[in-house]
Amino acid sequence: MAGKEEWQRLADIIQHWNNTRLDLFEISLPCKNLEFHGVMRFYFEDHVAGNVATKCLRISSTTTTGEVIETLSEKFRPDMKMLNTPYFLFEVHANKEERQLDLSEKPLVVQLNWNTHNREGRFVLKKDKDIIVHVTDCLLVNALISHCSVVSLCVIVWPLSIQDNSPEKKKGGMIQNFKRTLSRKEKKKEKKKTGDDAVNHSAKPNGDQDNMDQLALPVGIKFRENSEDPFLSAVINYTNSSTVHFKLSPAYVLYMAGRFVLHRHYSHSQETSQSHRPSEHAHRVTATVNKMKQKSIAGAVAFWMANASELLNFLKQDRDLSPITLQAQENLAHLVYKAFKCLTQCLLADLSRHLPEFLIYPEGSQSPAGIEGVLQTLMGAMSLLRRCRVNAALTIQLFSQLFHSISAWLFNRLLSPSPQGEACSLGLRSHYWGATIRQRLSLVEDWAERQGLELAADCHLSRIIQVTMLLTMNKYSMQDSENIQNTCFKLNSLQLRTLMTSYLYDTNEPRIAPGVIDRVVAAAEASADEMLRNEGQDLQLEEGPDLHLPFLLPEEGYSCDTVNGIPQGFREFLEPICRKGLCTLMSHPQSGGTWTIFFNRANSFFAQDANPPLHRELEVVTITLTKPLNSGMGVSIVAAKGAGQDNLGIYVKSIVKGGPAEMDCRLTVGDQLLCVDGHSLVGLSQERAAGIMMHTGPVVTLQVAKQGATCHGLAALLDEPPSVSTTGTSRTKALFSLHCYHFPLNSPLTEV
Numbered sequence: 208m209a210g211k212e213e214w215q216r217l218a219d220i221i222q223h224w225n226n227t228r229l230d231l232f233e234i235s236l237p238c239k240n241l242e243f244h245g246v247m248r249f250y251f252e253d254h255v256a257g258n259v260a261t262k263c264l265r266i267s268s269t270t271t272t273g274e275v276i277e278t279l280s281e282k283f284r285p286d287m288k289m290l291n292t293p294y295f296l297f298e299v300h301a302n303k304e305e306r307q308l309d310l311s312e313k314p315l316v317v318q319l320n321w322n323t324h325n326r327e328g329r330f331v332l333k334k335d336k337d338i339i340v341h342v343t344d345c346l347l348v349n350a351l352i353s354h355c356s357v358v359s360l361c362v363i364v365w366p367l368s369i370q371d372n373s374p375e376k377k378k379g380g381m382i383q384n385f386k387r388t389l390s391r392k393e394k395k396k397e398k399k400k401t402g403d404d405a406v407n408h409s410a411k412p413n414g415d416q417d418n419m420d421q422l423a424l425p426v427g428i429k430f431r432e433n434s435e436d437p438f439l440s441a442v443i444n445y446t447n448s449s450t451v452h453f454k455l456s457p458a459y460v461l462y463m464a465g466r467f468v469l470h471r472h473y474s475h476s477q478e479t480s481q482s483h484r485p486s487e488h489a490h491r492v493t494a495t496v497n498k499m500k501q502k503s504i505a506g507a508v509a510f511w512m513a514n515a516s517e518l519l520n521f522l523k524q525d526r527d528l529s530p531i532t533l534q535a536q537e538n539l540a541h542l543v544y545k546a547f548k549c550l551t552q553c554l555l556a557d558l559s560r561h562l563p564e565f566l567i568y569p570e571g572s573q574s575p576a577g578i579e580g581v582l583q584t585l586m587g588a589m590s591l592l593r594r595c596r597v598n599a600a601l602t603i604q605l606f607s608q609l610f611h612s613i614s615a616w617l618f619n620r621l622l623s624p625s626p627q628g629e630a631c632s633l634g635l636r637s638h639y640w641g642a643t644i645r646q647r648l649s650l651v652e653d654w655a656e657r658q659g660l661e662l663a664a665d666c667h668l669s670r671i672i673q674v675t676m677l678l679t680m681n682k683y684s685m686q687d688s689e690n691i692q693n694t695c696f697k698l699n700s701l702q703l704r705t706l707m708t709s710y711l712y713d714t715n716e717p718r719i720a721p722g723v724i725d726r727v728v729a730a731a732e733a734s735a736d737e738m739l740r741n742e743g744q745d746l747q748l749e750e751g752p753d754l755h756l757p758f759l760l761p762e763e764g765y766s767c768d769t770v771n772g773i774p775q776g777f778r779e780f781l782e783p784i785c786r787k788g789l790c791t792l793m794s795h796p797q798s799g800g801t802w803t804i805f806f807n808r809a810n811s812f813f814a815q816d817a818n819p820p821l822h823r824e825l826e827v828v829t830i831t832l833t834k835p836l837n838s839g840m841g842v843s844i845v846a847a848k849g850a851g852q853d854n855l856g857i858y859v860k861s862i863v864k865g866g867p868a869e870m871d872c873r874l875t876v877g878d879q880l881l882c883v884d885g886h887s888l889v890g891l892s893q894e895r896a897a898g899i900m901m902h903t904g905p906v907v908t909l910q911v912a913k914q915g916a917t918c919h920g921l922a923a924l925l926d927e928p929p930s931v932s933t934t935g936t937s938r939t940k941a942l943f944s945l946h947c948y949h950f951p952l953n954s955p956l957t958e959v
Contacts, residue, residue, distance in 0.1 A: 217241055224322045231263070234319065243268045245315055249279055249296075252333040266315055272296050273310040279332050300328040422804050425772050427793035428463040428781075429471075438464075438789040448510035452776025454595045455766055458517035459774070459802070460781065464790075465521075465528055466805070505553040505588075509595040512546035515539050516598055520765045526807035544758050547601065551608050558584045558609055562616045565647050566633060578647050582654055585609065589658055600761035606660050610667035611754040613651065617644060618671045619749045622705055637711040641678025648672060662846065662855075665892045670697050670750065677706055683717045688726045692734075696898045699739060700731035701748050734901060767802040825912040827881065830874065832907045834867035840900060840907060841866015842874060846893035849919025854890035858916045879915025884908055 217237050225233045234245035244267050251260045262282050266275065276296055298317060299305040308314065314330060321328060430438050442460050453459075519539040522532045529536075561580030588609065592602045621635050621644075634640065648668060655664035673695045680694065681687045695703065707724045736746060784790055798804075834840055841863040846855045857880045859868075868874045880888050880896070884903055888896045900907075912918075 214239070214241065217243075220319060220322060224319060227322075234315070237268075241268075243315070245318075247315060247318060247330065249275070250329055250331045251279065252331060268313055268315045268319075270313060270315065271310060272308045272312045272314060275314055276310075276332065294332055297331045297333060298328050299331050300326055305331075423795040423798045424463060424466060424802060424804060425795060425798050425800050426463070426777075427467065427795055428460065428790050429467050429793060430464070430790040434789050437787075438784065441784045441787070441789055446780075448507045448595075451510075451780055453774040453780060454510060455514055455517050455774075456777055456780035458514040458521065459777065461518055462521040462525075462802075465525075465532075469527055505550060505557075506591055506595070508546055508550045508553060509591050509597060512543055512550060512601070513595045513597045515542045515546060516601065516761070517596075517765055517767070519543065519760075521767065524803070524806040526805055528805075529807060540760055543601075543760065547604070547758060551605060554584075554588050554605065554609060555612055557587075558612060559616070562613065565613075565617055565644060566620065566635070568633070569643060578650060581613070582650060585651070585654060596766055598761045599764045600759065603660065603663055604756075604759065606655075607663045607667050607756075608754050610651075610655070610664050612752065613648075614668050614671040615750040615752050617648075618674060621671075621674055622702060622748055624705070624748065634711045636678065636706060636709050638679055638713055638716065641675045645672065645675035645679065648675065662892060666894065667754070669894050673697050674702075674706065677703070678710070682707065682719055682723065684720050685723055685726065688723050688730070691727050692730045693898060693902055695731075696735060696901060697894070698731065699735045699746055700728045701746055703731050704728050705748060770802055772800040825879075825915055825918055827910065827912050828873075830871070830909045830911055832867055832871055832874075832909060834903075834905060834907065839863075839866070840903075841868040841870075844880065844893065844896060844900070846891075846896065847916075847921050849916075849921050852919060855892065856915060856919065857888045857891065857893070857896045858921065874909075874911065875914070877914045877916040879912040879919075880909060881912055882908075882910035 214237060221234045221236060221243060232246050232248070235243050237243040244265060246263050246265045248261055248263050251262070262279060264275065264278060264282075276294060279296075280294070296308045296314065297305045298308060308317065308330075318330070442457055446457055448454070451457075516539075519536060522528050522536055522539070558581065561578070561584055564578040564580050585606075588605070589602075592605065597605075635644075648671065652661070652664050652668065655661050677691065677695050677698070680690065682691055691703075698706075704724060707719060707727065710719065712718065739746060778792070781790070781792060785792060832840060842859050843861040843863065844857050845860040846857055848855050859874055859876055859878045859880065861876060862869050862874065880900075882888065883896075883900050884907060886899045888899065891899075
């Protein structure tokens with residue numbers, strides 16, 4: 208929420224604008240989040256028809272240039288003919304000065320800034336002022352999921368040839384636009400190049416042509432230049448996700464097509480015929496914008512999320528396509544993020560209908576009733592993600608959201624202060640309901656363990672589980688207070704006080720002794736509350752429904768690393784497209800069967816496993832660490848299981864600057880913590896290990912395996928991801944490495 212001063216300053220600017228404009232173009236006052244709305248007029252220059260058209264749109268201050276262009280495309284030219292050439296939005300001023308807007312800019316905000324600089328102008332949709340040909344740098348599948356109820360899949364640009372890229376940093380340094388505009392003069396210069404120069408310039412970006420001809424994917428594809436639009440439309444818009452046997456077929460087809468376009472460019476570079484030169488092919492950019500809308504079907508969203516992430520991996524890893532598809536990679540990363548959000552909302556909506564099963568009163572004296580609806584929802588989600596071959600790291604993040612939703616829903620009903628809430632009406636803060644909910648949660652934990660999600664469940668269900676343990680454990684005497692502190696370390700003082708002061712006793716249950724609550728609350732204030740304050744969080748009674756963690760794009764774990772040859776069902780996917788004459792399959796009998804042949808790995812096809820040995824002998828040392836009482840050690844830890852290991856290990860993820868560990872200088876990032884004061888950490892979850900480490904005295908004895916992460920093949924796990932922005936596509940660029948299905952990639956680090 209914005210401050211009052213900032214809101215007032217914006218309101219004054221808007222008011223000044225409104226005083227000098229027609230009522231039609233008035234801008235609304237900003238809301239508490241500084242969002243405002245207004246009507247804008249846009250012009251369209253049609254040089255073919257020789258006229259200018261105008262349209263007025265009511266848009267928000269958060270509406271981007273890309274969204275405006277998409278809407279204007281439909282309104283100005285519903286026949287979509289204009290989309291054969293890329294169009295852009297320009298701001299044009301009275302002095303003939305004009306500027307192309309970035310796709311991420313907000314036109315309404317740009318217009319309002321005219322008021323500050325005392326300028327006037329108009330917004331014009333047109334081709335680039337110097338454009339003869341606008342060669343896009345990428346094979347681009349930009350799917351926009353604007354709402355949960357609509358999945359809009361748009362194939363924006365498909366290059367007919369590959370050009371050199373001249374990166375230009377846009378204003379603000381946030382986004383790079385990789386494009387190349389060829390003028391007639393540049394084309395004449397191209398003609399003057401010798402044949403050798405042309406080959407060296409464009410045919411050999413990453414090695415010689417002969418080497419490339421020797422390498423091939425398991426199967427190839429080719430199509431005529433005039434059939435690219437219908438080919439892309441068939442792959443994207445007419446794909447029924449429920450009938451495709453090999454669910455990643457679209458991603459594989461688009462990757463094959465990208466390699467074909469690249470190869471065709473190489474071939475044309477060696478021809479002397481003018482019609483085959485790259486500069487001639489650069490005159491045409493075929494843009495196909497086709498929307499396929501589906502209702503909020505989780506299956507369709509999961510299908511396209513899996514394909515978008517798989518295609519993104521192909522483009523990033525391919526040593527030839529990677530440097531010329533940077534903008535495509537940005538767009539695909541944003542697509543995966545939007546699809547992830549949409550799929551999460553779909554699954555959460557389904558799950559929320561069954562959460563009341565946790566609070567159904569068990570009948571008679573039999574065991575608590577099951578939570579079949581909840582388990583069926585979880586099983587259905589897992590089945591869907593596996594069927595669509597969604598990357599395992601994305602699966603973990605999705606289920607982390609689901610587990611957090613279960614925990615937060617139950618937690619808030621147990622802690623709700625409302626007299627009309629379930630906590631009061633059902634008497635939830637009791638031993639009976641604590642045991643009932645704990646038993647039902649154990650069903651979720653058992654299911655998660657069978658799926659390899661036990662760490663995600665342990666992390667995101669831990670808070671509600673600690674509540675149930677508090678309700679069922681001994682808490683009546685001063686001797687129990689320390690056990691409560693060790694067991695319920697995730698609960699803050701406000702939550703502990705509420706649970707203990709409003710606890711509903713059974714008929715013959717002993718009462719909590721005076722002073723126990725005060726001691727437990729005081730301990731929580733010194734530990735849990737202090738940690739919250741250090742993290743900049745407020746002390747709250749209830750838990751938020753959203754899991755505020757950055758979305759992380761997986762670096763590994765994609766199907767292409769394991770798929771060999773032509774996947775079953777892949778030919779069937781392409782058969783109807785081939786029957787229409789849109790493309791032709793090419794057999795590569797000499798291919799080694801790998802889909803990573805062109806990946807940017809040193810001699811990827813021929814390379815042997817270059818990883819260092821995972822199980823060399825560890826150096827185990829004992830470190831005695833001195834720290835202030837009730838203070839942490841100054842390390843962030845993470846739990847992970849290396850290749851071939853049976854048990855989890857606790858590893859040092861980072862050293863807190865100025866903390867005891869840094870001052871001691873003996874602990875380093877990557878060290879495995881084996882024991883703390885005689886308590887073994889091997890096999891413990893991150894939370895349980897943190898609980899032991901947080902309740903140590905001023906002198907701590909650590910048994911440490913030096914650089915255990917490297918020895919167990921987990922070195923990449925400790926690489927810090929890039930910072931994650933809260934807005935735009937940059938937030939989707941945080942990277943990580945997945946070494947096994949059992950690592951809670953999106954669980955927060957624990958600082959102790």
